[in-house]
Amino acid sequence: MKIDLQGRIKNINLPAYTPLIPLFEAIVNSIQAVEATGEDLRNNFIRIQVLRDTRQAAMDFQENSNIHPISGFVVTDSGIGFNEDNFNSFRTSDSTYKSIIGGKGVGRLTWLKAFDTVEIESSFSDIVELKGRAFSFTIEDGVTQVEDIHLTNETKRSTTVKLLDYKTPYSNKAPKSLSIIANRIVEHCLSFFILNKCPNIMLFDDTDSINLNEHFKNHVDHNVTSDTFEINGLHFNIKHIKLLFAKDHKVYLCANNRVVRDEKITNQISGLPKKIITEDGEVVLYTAYVTSDFFDRNVNAERTDFIDYKNDDPSLLAEDISWSSIFQNIYIKASEYLSEYLVSIQQEKIEKIN
Incomplete structure (x- = not known):
């Protein structure tokens, strides 16, 4: 059965007042990918980069007026990666592959609801060796430009998801302050922090960085x-x-x-x-x-x-x-x-x- 991706995404309910939901979906995917390795979470990481449009002047008087608006996010993790099972699941609309851990198979569709471009690069283990693949995810063509990527002896297992070209009205509604974004991420992923199920998570932009594990300890854990x-x-x-x-x-x-x-x-x-x-x-x-x-x-x-x-x-x-x-x-x-x-x-x- 052929899926009308444009129609499917058009029907996705993503209100403008929830502009960070696509980012949250990417972060939870990363947490689950790290869990799937079976390794000590403390030895793994998630890096969340906030991309800003420096061409636009900041006009938000409720936040720091010197902060430029957000144009996208880059989420990198040391999780299991896009091996064959995960890649096939990604290409299947409403996949039930991760249903056992609460996944509904639609989270990645919110990416295309709020962003024009999604680019993914992953290096993963196929038991005998480390492999790599890269691909794009667009509302017009779904998964495209799939290609193997060259790995060196220094390459380590990692996956990077780039959410690019933030659409309006989501980009207009998104908080700009790194500290506010940190609060929102901890709020959404609170159960992972409370239950000690988080790897090391760092949020950063060109000028500042926040360790979310420390942020949780300082603002929530002591309560x-x-x-x-x-x-x-x-x-x-x-x-x-x-x-x-x-x-x-x-x-x-x-x-x-x-x-x-x-x-x-x-x-x-x-x-x-x-x-x-x-x-x-x-x-x-x-x-x-x-x-x-x-x-x-x-x-x-x-x-x-x-x-x-x-x-x-x-x-x-x-x-x-x-x-x-x-x-x-x-x-x-x-x-x-x-x-x-x-x-x-x-x-x-x-x-x-x-």
Whole structure:
């Protein structure tokens, strides 16, 4: 069946207020490519270069007026690369090749929604030797200009994705400040950072650079509080966080170092305001990440859901435990952590009257 790529991309829902989604897709692909090597993440890297159009004067008064607008991004990683399986998957629209790790096979299509040109170069191992290939990805022709690339003895495994010629309205809506882009990347990839599933990630442009691992440690990790609870001898670990850039109070249930389910909890904890104001006057929201061997054993093969999720019959699970008891304990721990911010029901009534 022939795919109408132009029509497919035209129907992709990518609002102008989400201009960095294509970049996020490239970064997550890189994280997964590094994971696929099976190597220590600390020995691998992702480099994210911000390309700027120096021909245009910066007119954004909400950010540094000396910063030029963005024209593209270059993402380079030391991951597994575009071997035959990955290359064939890339050429297949809506591929299910990476569905087991949550991939839906459409992320790369957002690249062409927001950028005119995508160029890819990859050196990869085919078991016996290192090989290299380069190709272009365009809305008119899909994958084109496929060619083998010459490798030297110094060549190491790496893949570079160039997202070039940023289209309007996305380019106009994209933040220009490197620090703001860093915040957005950490926000989107937070589960990877929280669960220590990130290689070394560096964001840079012509004048500055930010190590995102250090950025996470300095701006988020120090706000993480670890706690545990136990049900019938089963241990659960919970990480409490107050985030500046979250949208709702949420709990994330994780298995095998990945987020599987998330649940809003605003209505589950008595007195929890919609937004929390800290002593410093910052407006934050509560987020929790919960891990357990129990979750690892009871996640489905695709890691997209848990077995009999939220079914209150404990006999359906391998261990004598119910989902309601798990959430009850999560809410108790969350209430303890948030105790200073919880508003009593009586106080709420008084405030409404006044």
